[in-house]
Amino acid sequence: MKKKIIAMILASAMALSLAACAGTGSAPAAPAAGGDAAPAAEAEGGDAAPAAGDIQAIWKAAADEADDAVPGENDDRAFKKFDHVVEVHYGYQIDPVDTTLPEGDTVDNNQYTRYLLENFNIKMVCDWTAGNNSDFAQKVSLAIASNSLPDAVIAPNRNYLVQAARADELADLSTVFNDYASKQVKQIVETTGTRAFENGSVDGTFVALPNITVDTDGVYIYFIRQDWLDQLGIEVPKTAAELGAAAKAFKEAGLSPDYAIAGIDAGGRTYSNFLNSSNNGYGFDALYQAFNATPGYFLRDENGELYWGTTTDEMKAALECLHQWYADGLINPEIGVTTNGDNANGVKNGTCGIFMGPWWSLGYGNGDSFRNDPNADWQAYPLYTEDGEWNIHMKDIGTTYTMVNKNASDEVKEAIVIINNVLVRDESIFDTSVAIAWYPLRNTMAAADECEYEYENLMSILAGEATADEYQIGGDKFNGLYKNTANDAATLRDVISEDYDPANILHVTDCDVMTNNGQFNRFYAIFVGDRPYATIEPNKKIYSELYYTIDGMETYWTTISDLEDAEILKFITGARSLDEWDQFCKDWHVQGGDQVLELVNEFLK
Amino acid sequence: MANKNSSVKGRTRSTGIAYWIMVLPGYIWLFMFSIVPMVGIVMAFQDYNPSKGWFGSKWVGMKWFEYLLVIPDAKRALVNTLIIAVSKVVLNIVIPLVFALLLNEVKNMKFKKAVQTIVYLPHFISWVILANIITNMLGANGILNLIMKTVGHEPVLLMTMPQYFRQLLIGTDVWKEFGYNAVIYLAALTGISPNLYEAAAIDGASKWQSVWHITIPGLIPTIVLLTTLAMGNVLNAGFDQVFNMYNQLVMSTGDILDTYVYRVGITNMQFSLATAAGLFKSVVSFVLVVTSYVLANKFADYNIF
Missing domain, CATH: 3.40.190.10 (Periplasmic binding protein-like II)
Structure with a gap:
């Protein structure tokens, strides 16, 4: 009798554990509902109007x-x-x-x-x-x-x-x-x-x-504590080597006790690829560019052959530099391991003096940094190649x-x-x-050059060449396309001191951080974060041949992007030696990279 | 056995219904969440597209299984799964057993109950929380590295070291579960008749001898039962634990079949490939459960069903 009860209980326990085992199998079964509905809807859509859905056919122009x-x-x-x-x-x-x-x-x-x-x-x-x-x-x-x-x-x-x-x-x-x-x-x-x-x-x-x-969302620069540079008497770094030296100096001087260069969180990438070609905060995109590497992009060589930007010698050189930095303790040792935004802690609490990202990384991106220390003079600069070129990779429109x-x-x-x-x-x-x-469902829409437009026009107000009133609705210089200009012009003086001389670059000490903190963040992003792209003409603009995946590519892409994400990080931390770089490139090509390149090549013809 | 059954036949019939009612919810759940979704297995043999569904998608035979065999990631995941899961299965049987035997010898009841309750508690912390606690404890500013710093050692970032990640997974899992698993042994220990110990003591058996000749044999059915049930988990290395603890740096030793299926199927929407991998896992688990059932029956003469 007793045995029987136990057997019953066990049987039900078994049943339960089996159900648990099968859990993974059951999840992908769900799409059936979507699948069933499809054919009927297609038929409806097809009957109603042949051109349904084609927005260009019905578009009423803005004018x-x-x-x-x-x-x-x-x-x-x-x-x-x-x-x-x-x-x-x-x-x-x-x-x-x-x-x-x-x-x-x-x-x-x-x-x-x-x-x-x-x-x-x-x-x-x-x-x-x-x-x-x-x-x-x-x-x-x-x-x-x-x-x-x-x-x-x-x-x-x-x-x-x-x-x-x-x-x-x-x-x-x-x-x-x-x-x-x-x-x-x-x-x-x-x-x-x-x-x-x-x-x-x-x-x-x-x-x-x-x-x-805005285009500048995909333009990567590096950010550095100018006040620390001044304190240590270091020139603004232009190349990767100089940036590394500055980071080392920050660390040795005790300004960055833990690490001098911030990195990505778990699940992030150290560079933006063709699928997510912009807004990669805390990546190392600016550094790769300085080595003429364009990882994660489909590119063409001088013979017109399609190739993958990651598996190149330039990339290897960039990774050698990054690995050296990591080994020297300059980069956050927990790169790729921290979670929930902890990678930004050093920047926010004033112990880390260098990171990379797009223009909004300053102000919008590191607002806490200024709230904690209103004298944290973050500045943004491009990182040049050894030849002194600034080559930037360009993003998809969105x-x-x-x-x-x-x-x-x-x-x-x-x-x-x-x-x-x-x-x-x-x-x-x-x-x-x-x-x-x-803001709910915020999916930004802005003119591609909005930030540069604002930089120039707001600077002209600061320089006294124009007045804020001219940019208000009904004013001579009002332009509805640049949606924020009117308000920005009107609030400029809430943030930026009368003593600021537009001939110099803007420092945090020229600003009132707290009175209108929202606008401070915006102005700092525009005047400092976007200054490189607004004022310096890049030598080269590099576009990916493709910005989305195409049919047939997904399976291979899953495998090789997984491989790439894990191995690149390991090369940086030294978990894998760069002596094995050629093996990695080979693996990438064999495991599906070649098929992907072939598909893309075929598609682009 | 047969005699016993026939002697209580009348009672079995009426009470049997009550038992069936008791297990019914379990079976309904099993049917809804395990049997019905099995239809989805067809996706493993199709080039599945959600818009075409199971009936419209193209049949591709064994393509995905063949592909799985050549992807290094899948092989790596299988190896990791086996190492992690087998270690967990073995340690989760052995360590609670040893612990239960030791605790059983403690005569101070208050102390015994207190220890039992304390080691039992981690079982109730979910991995989502525990993984974060562990990650923080082992992080650059965690307690481990604070100690390292005070003794003048270089910081050690365990969470970035693939060579220790499996041990970390296994160790934390055993730590979390051993108190809970020991309860089953403790229950079995109370079921062993004190008469046997008294008789052994009269015959002059030492403490060690009575453990070896009375306690262990008395526990054998429980050990066999737990082992057999655990075999079904031999390819379950613990999704929620690994998923919450791993990162790209420890992928080489930490990626298991479940996390692989998750990334492929859910993140990258390769439904067919993920289903194939999941099916592969289920088939292997099924074979292992059946084998261990047969073995338990043959060698330990123990029928689970």
Whole structure:
């Protein structure tokens, strides 16, 4: 009897453990629902109108649209207020270490979401969040695989968009975007020619609001504590060797007791590749460039042969330099291991004096650094090659996409377009001391040269060549395309001291950090972070031959990108000797790299 | 056995239904989450595309399995899985056993209960939390390196060293679970009749002899049972632990089949390849469970079912 009971209990325990074992097998089974729905929908779409989804066919040019309502106001099209509350569900990536959100506010109840609710009757409901890039990407991918996308979510790169579109989970946004995009948004879209339309379309249907970012998002420079350089009497480093020497001096002088150069968090890459060609904070992109290496890009040699940017001798030389730095204790020893933004701790608490990234890494990116020490004089400089050239790699027009669930109602679709319009128009009047990243579904749209335009025009105001009033709405120099200029011009003197002489570079000591902290962050990013790209003409601009994956490439790409991500980091830390570099290159090519190059070559013909 | 059964036949029938009702929820769960999703196995033999579904996707036969065999990552994951999981299985049987035997000899009941409760607690901390605690403890500014610094040693970053990562995984897992596993042995120990010990003592057996000739044989059924059940886990190196603790630097020794399947299937959306890898794992686990069941039956004369 007793035995029997035990046997029963064990049998059920077995059953349970079997169920647990099979857990991994069951997850991928979910997409069935999405698959079943597909054929029916295709038939519908096909019957209705042959050109459905082709946004270029129906596009009404920005010039033909009526002017938008002024910031803060409503109109009846792009900035209409719904007569009842429209709920928009979304999934969103948040910054787990952000400290700017006031106590009690949440991802879907903060000053930005309340603004949308009060002025437009749009209620944001956040279904799920993720704290870092890879977690977010995984959640999006799961949502696609299980056909459970919220009303709107941002695709981390084009692969997710294509996957979701081919699974027929996305709404056709061509009509609603044409009807409701603001004049300003349309102007920005038109500055890209047809690139934005193409980016937002999959198989001819416009299924996503493409992200259109400033070019300088993909231009990498290095950041250094100028006050420390001055204290130690070191010239501004121009080359990798000089930068290494400065880092060593920082460490020896005790300014950087732990490490002098910050690195990436776990799951990050030390360089941005063709899929994520911009905004790689804390990577070493600037250094690779200084060795003429363009890792992660599809490039052509002088004979027109396609090759992969990582498996090159230049890359090996760059890695030798990085490994030396690592061995000397200059780079964060926990590079690639820290989690949840801990990689930035040294920069924020004033113990690390060097890091790399795009323009916004200063100000927007390291605001805590100035709040902790208002005299932390971070400056941005390009890193040149030994020959004195500044060769930069250029990004895709945008990397991310706002995808809308196919089952979203028309009102929800309109709301999503309006949310984007509002961000583009009103970002300048928001109090951005609460990080703008808390704006729901923020998927930036900006003219490619916005930062450089602002740099020049705001500098001319500082130099007394123009007045802030000329940039206000109705003023001579007002230009709706450069959406933030009016407000920036008006608030310039909140931050920058009257004593500042525009003939010199801007220092943190010329600024008032705390009075208007949001604008301080922005001005510091523009005047210091973007100064290299705004004032120095690069010698070469390097584009990838391709910025997204193509059919047939995914399987190989999975394998080789995994290999690349793990091995590059190991070469840096010395877990793998660079003597094995040739073996790595061979492995990369054999394990699928050759097939990928062949596919891409064929595709580009 | 047969006699016993027939003598209580009448009772078995009525109480049998009660037992079936007791296991029913387990079986429903099993059916819903393990049997039904098995249909998804077809994806392993297809070039699966979510929009075409199981019926529309192209059949590719064994392509993905062949591909798995040539990908170094998959092989590496298999080797890591075997090393990590086998070590965990063995240590999670041996260490709790030794611990239970030692604790059993403790005569102070308060102390015994206190120790038992304390070592039992880590079992209830989820890996998400524990992995972060461990990562921080072993980090550059963690307690380990603070001690290293005070004794004037160079900092040691264990989480970046592939050569120690497996040991770290195994060690932390055993640390977390041994108290919990020991409970089963402690229960079995109380089931051994004190008469046997008394008889042995009268016959002049030493402490060691009575452990060897009474306690261990008394525990054999439990050991066999736990071993057999553990065999099903021989390819389960513990997804939640590894996933929360590993990073790119320790991938070479830390990547296991489950994390590999996760990265391939969920992160990179290679559903077919991931299903193939998952199916491969399940088949191997199934063979191992059946084998160990047969072996337990043959050599230890113990029927689990």
